[in-house]
Amino acid sequence: MEEREKDRGIMGPEQGDPGKGREQPASMSTPNSVMAKEEKGMEEREMKKEMELEMELKAEVKVELCPTVPGLQMSFIRGTDLFGYVGIEAVLDQMRRKTIKAGLEFNIMVVGQSGLGKSTLVNTLFKSKVSRKSCTPNYEEKISKTVKLHSVSHVIEEKGVKMKLTVIDTPGFGDQINNDNCWEPIVKHVNEQYEKYLREELHINRKRRIPDSRVHCCIYFLPATGHRLRPIDVEFMKRLGKIVSIVPVIAKADTLTIEERQEFKEQIRQDLAANGIRVYPQKEYDEDPEERILNDRIRESIPFAVVGTDKEHQVNGNKVLGRKTKWGIIEVENVAHCEFANLRDLLIRSHLQDLKDVTHDIHYETYRVRRLNESNMNYSELGLSTCGLFGNEKLSYIT
Ligand SMILES: Nc1nc2c(ncn2[C@@H]2O[C@H](COP(=O)(O)OP(=O)(O)OP(=O)(O)O)[C@@H](O)[C@H]2O)c(=O)[nH]1
Ligand SMILES: [Mg+2]
Numbered sequence: 005m006e007e008r009e010k011d012r013g014i015m016g017p018e019q020g021d022p023g024k025g026r027e028q029p030a031s032m033s034t035p036n037s038v039m040a041k042e043e044k045g046m047e048e049r050e051m052k053k054e055m056e057l058e059m060e061l062k063a064e065v066k067v068e069l070c071p072t073v074p075g076l077q078m079s080f081i082r083g084t085d086l087f088g089y090v091g092i093e094a095v096l097d098q099m100r101r102k103t104i105k106a107g108l109e110f111n112i113m114v115v116g117q118s119g120l121g122k123s124t125l126v127n128t129l130f131k132s133k134v135s136r137k138s139c140t141p142n143y144e145e146k147i148s149k150t151v152k153l154h155s156v157s158h159v160i161e162e163k164g165v166k167m168k169l170t171v172i173d174t175p176g177f178g179d180q181i182n183n184d185n186c187w188e189p190i191v192k193h194v195n196e197q198y199e200k201y202l203r204e205e206l207h208i209n210r211k212r213r214i215p216d217s218r219v220h221c222c223i224y225f226l227p228a229t230g231h232r233l234r235p236i237d238v239e240f241m242k243r244l245g246k247i248v249s250i251v252p253v254i255a256k257a258d259t260l261t262i263e264e265r266q267e268f269k270e271q272i273r274q275d276l277a278a279n280g281i282r283v284y285p286q287k288e289y290d291e292d293p294e295e296r297i298l299n300d301r302i303r304e305s306i307p308f309a310v311v312g313t314d315k316e317h318q319v320n321g322n323k324v325l326g327r328k329t330k331w332g333i334i335e336v337e338n339v340a341h342c343e344f345a346n347l348r349d350l351l352i353r354s355h356l357q358d359l360k361d362v363t364h365d366i367h368y369e370t371y372r373v374r375r376l377n378e379s380n381m382n383y384s385e386l387g388l389s390t391c392g393l394f395g396n397e398k399l400s401y402i403t
Contacts, residue, residue, distance in 0.1 A: 108167040109216045110356060111155075111197075113248075115190060115240070116225025118176025120255040125223070125312035126171050128325060128336055129348055130160060153189055155217075172219060177240070187240045194219050194248050198371040205372075218368060220359045221284070221351060222248045225255040226307060230268050233275040241281045247371070249284035249362055251350070252276075257309030257342050258327060258334050265309050272307055285355065289362055302350060308343040311336050 114122040157170040174190060197218045204214040222244060226237060244250055252272070257265060276283060283306060290296040316323045317333050326333040336344045351359070 104165055106213065107159075108165070108356075109170075110167055110360070111170040111172065111217060111220050112351070113172040113174065113190075113194075113219045113222040114225065115174050115177050115222060115244075116255060117227060120225040120227060121312045122223075122225055122255075123173060124314060125225075125253075125255075125310060125344075126173070127314045128312040128344065129351065130158075130169065131325070153193060170217065186236070187243055190240075191243060191247065194222075194244070195371065198247075198368055199375070201368065202372055202375060218363050219248050220363045222250050223347075223351075224250050224252045226252055226272065228254050228256050228259050228268070228309075230260060230264050232271055233279070238275070238279050238281065241276070241283065242279060245282040247367055249359055249367070250282075251284050251347070252307040253347060254307050254309040256311065258311045258329075260309065269305075269307060269309065284359070284362070286362075289366065298354075302346075305343065305346060308347040308350075310344045310347055311342040312344070 112126070114126055116122055153172065153174050155170050155172045157168055160167045160169055172193065177186060177190070201214060201216065201218055204210060224237070224241060224244075226233070241250055241252065254260070254265070254268065254272075260268060275281075285299040285302060287296075287299075287303070290299050311327060311334055313325055313327045313336055315326070315328070317326045317328055318324075319326070319333055319335065324333070324338075325336040327336070335341050337348075339345050
């Protein structure tokens with residue numbers, strides 16, 4: 005207990021008295037010894053530091069009165085003001101245990117022209133496990149062409165953490181001669197998932213955990229043309245950017261030289277800004293300066309120039325994911341070769357939870373408010389009972 009108190013800066017009155025602290029080393033000094041002088045100096049410096057630290061900690065202990073509710077006084081007490089260890093930090097362990105038990109759900113959608121490597125990249129992202137783990141041994145080596153919009157779910161487990169990953173693969177986008185409204189099935193799918201969630205939420209006997217099929221992220225594949233954004237890219241991203249988090253990527257980046265890649269990226273960033281296209285991570289949703297610095301770095305390197313593969317090769321005795329060409333091996337996870345690792349870090353390692361939060365707090369919320377405000381929406385439409393408590397007055401309460 006004592007140690008913990010010390011850790012948190014709760015000190016006895018003697019330690020905290022600057023006068024007493026200074027007296028002791030003075031009486032111990034031996035005038036002729038250089039060593040002793042040095043020791044004394046060091047001790048003084050240490051004591052000074054301790055005092056400064058203590059002053060800082062004391063300054064940190066704040067008691068703020070909350071004047072919002074008349075008659076109710078609320079104070080704000082920091083760790084340094086507590087008499088002993090309470091154990092608040094153990095809540096983090098509880099949260100961790102609960103999350104592990106409940107498992108994670110993550111839904112990712114891939115959109116782009118046929119043959120740009122969408123299915124390959126998803127396999128690369130999850131190290132081929134998404135298509136192989138759940139398949140039977142007679143799994144076909146070759147990735148087949150995607151012909152219709154479909155969702156496939158897999159449970160991935162790593163170090164005891166389970167994640168239900170759903171990949172929504174879309175057939176070649178913009179492959180038709182007439183591409184008018186080709187984004188419609190995709191917009192429809194995204195909205196249908198919000199509607200499903202909303203219906204579950206409004207159910208009288210709603211589930212404790214509502215199954216989440218909402219699209220948390222849409223990876224949009226740009227062909228590595230080296231030119232500007234095409235009108236179809238602009239139209240799609242403008243529309244989808246309002247209802248889902250879009251992460252644009254340059255597909256098959258191994259077909260561009262380093263200079264071409266840099267120029268193309270710069271061009272795309274300009275086009276995105278000029279057309280008011282909102283891609284993830286959006287500046288408006290940065291929560292604090294620290295997050296802003298991190299996200300600014302990501303925004304500066306968007307769109308990621310990626311290369312996908314599900315083949316492994318030997319490089320310097322190690323197995324690496326790569327594309328073997330006549331001139332050598334393009335290592336997919338090597339940051340000197342392409343930006344696949346940056347994309348993986350963003351989607352899985354650093355921003356997975358944020359993508360889910362933005363989906364729930366921003367995109368779904370916008371849909372919910374719009375849907376509930378629509379005058380023609382009533383409970384019978386939702387397939388719920390309209391009697392008693394669940395009449396229109398309840399609807400206005402929810403809104
Ligand atoms: N050079 C190169 N080829 C790639 C890359 N990724 C995939 N490919 C190849 O491109 C071809 C098409 O890949 P898929 O993953 O089936 O493409 P898709 O976008 O899913 O195609 P659809 O399902 O028809 O929409 C395959 O032969 C892949 O091996 C890449 O990064 N670079
Ligand atoms: Mg495909």
